[in-house]
Amino acid sequence: MSTNRQWIYARKPSGEVGPENFDLREAAMPEPRDGEVLVKTTLLSLDPASRAWMQGATYRSQLNPGDVMAGWGLGEVVSSKASGFSPGDLVSGEFGWQQYAALPARALAKHDKKHKPEHILGALGITGLTAYFGLLDVGKPRPGETVLVSGAAGAVGSIAGQIAKLMGCRTVGTTRGADKCRWIVDELGFDAAVDYQGENLDKALKAACPNGLDVYFDNTGGAVLEAALRRMNVFGRVACCGAISQYNTASPSPGPFGVPGFLVTKRIRMEGFVVMDFYNRRAQAEAALARWLDEGRIKAPVEIVEGFEKMPGALAGMFAGKNRGKLMVRV
């Protein structure tokens, strides 16, 4: 094969992201330079943050139309001009939405093959590390406390909620629709689920969290954050992981009423975090997650869409709330 298919971020979305924002391009096969590795992509991760990267600068610089769409992937080394990497090695990194990538060795992580590829890219990768550090280091739950996780059926939320259960917390999740509510309770072991599109979010949250909320792991921002702030206990912690409710629009809502008033009144700590800040401790987290996964103490649900050409549609489907657990595309 001498060409490399790439999804180009072609046009900035004015509202919801969809296939019209991307172009499929055939490019020349990349040539690794000294210190670089040529990787063939096998799995690409779909992440809500992708939409935010298209809108403006975040914890990374803004993507610009014409760029290969950014994203994390798992793949196999085809050829290597870097020490430490050989053909056949299983590696992950920020490949972008393309079938082949030539990347500097320092941008790649090498993995042994005892875990399933989809777990390496999911529960044992960025997804799991985000849940682990966000919940434990930012949320700091204590046994017996009540933890609310929004986006609880999503990739990060599903893991964060299960870790909260392992910590001995009453664990409540928000998601969309009765089916996913049942699923996070029956399949993932949440103590209760709240449909955030249901009739009265405040009332439902109160019923599900009779002792109030001590930790809120926020994947959504918006209305759920606002309702959660009203239920927080004194000295509660909000781990701000993401704000999916605000990404997929050209005009995000103002912050929830109650910030900063509730923060003062209830001495709440709201703290944003990005998983990369904890990278020096990733080995610890990976070991814990791998053990829990191996022992069956957490489940790592994954949905794999087949076919590189489906990337844009899969991203749109994620914002439509279609996936359960980690969504990825097999290239």
Add this chain to the structure above:
Amino acid sequence: MSTNRQWIYARKPSGEVGPENFDLREAAMPEPRDGEVLVKTTLLSLDPASRAWMQGATYRSQLNPGDVMAGWGLGEVVSSKASGFSPGDLVSGEFGWQQYAALPARALAKHDKKHKPEHILGALGITGLTAYFGLLDVGKPRPGETVLVSGAAGAVGSIAGQIAKLMGCRTVGTTRGADKCRWIVDELGFDAAVDYQGENLDKALKAACPNGLDVYFDNTGGAVLEAALRRMNVFGRVACCGAISQYNTASPSPGPFGVPGFLVTKRIRMEGFVVMDFYNRRAQAEAALARWLDEGRIKAPVEIVEGFEKMPGALAGMFAGKNRGKLMVRV
């Protein structure tokens, strides 16, 4: 004297608080019971939080029409049925807006008379402790960092900014109008001042904080908080002390745009606090504040309004931005 004049919180404000919300009442002189102390009020503190107490439950239960208006005061013991207190002692506590109060001994703090009464009620009291703990324990400034203080000409803000200077930080304050902007720079030693009602708050803040913001001591919420979030550096800290921009209205604004998005992107920590949470360390803070005051390293500007009958007007004037430093009424 056999009667006790009291200001009663009579009618809930629908918007801005003013004299129409209070009634002056003559009540019987209170009789201390066993374990109680009869205090004659000499100074009453005016605090923005008073308005919030009238609106709903905060870190204390809501005030209800008919209650004696709540507030902190300094006074002299008239008679005592509690051990440890004798006539003539200088004491402070939550006296309420009244000329005499009978209070349990545990609700009173006794002071020696080497400091000025207005400092005991201000820079060495709740006001100074709030600035001290909020800045140092919640904001955690490091030398060389930039600290922004809103409400910088107010009681807490004026002290917080001066402590930030003592810590070796570039210190910027927001206040209203050119006079107060000059005053916080020339008199209090802030490095720069920003008029939050000026034409372009973002631009002014950028000019005053060329290296961004590391700590924001938030007394106001609202537009200043929003602009500050946009200027925060990665790993910045927002110490949420109060939200005076949101108190004096029946319909507070929604939280600033950028919460929680900016918090994630920049890993910002926003933390509400109430000074009472630090009471076990008050001796340490009082000693530091007293030393700085004695050595002339901080100034504690005070405005004293003469006459108990002026309490409601003084409170309204505070929301109109009339005072510089700590506002109190001599009873």
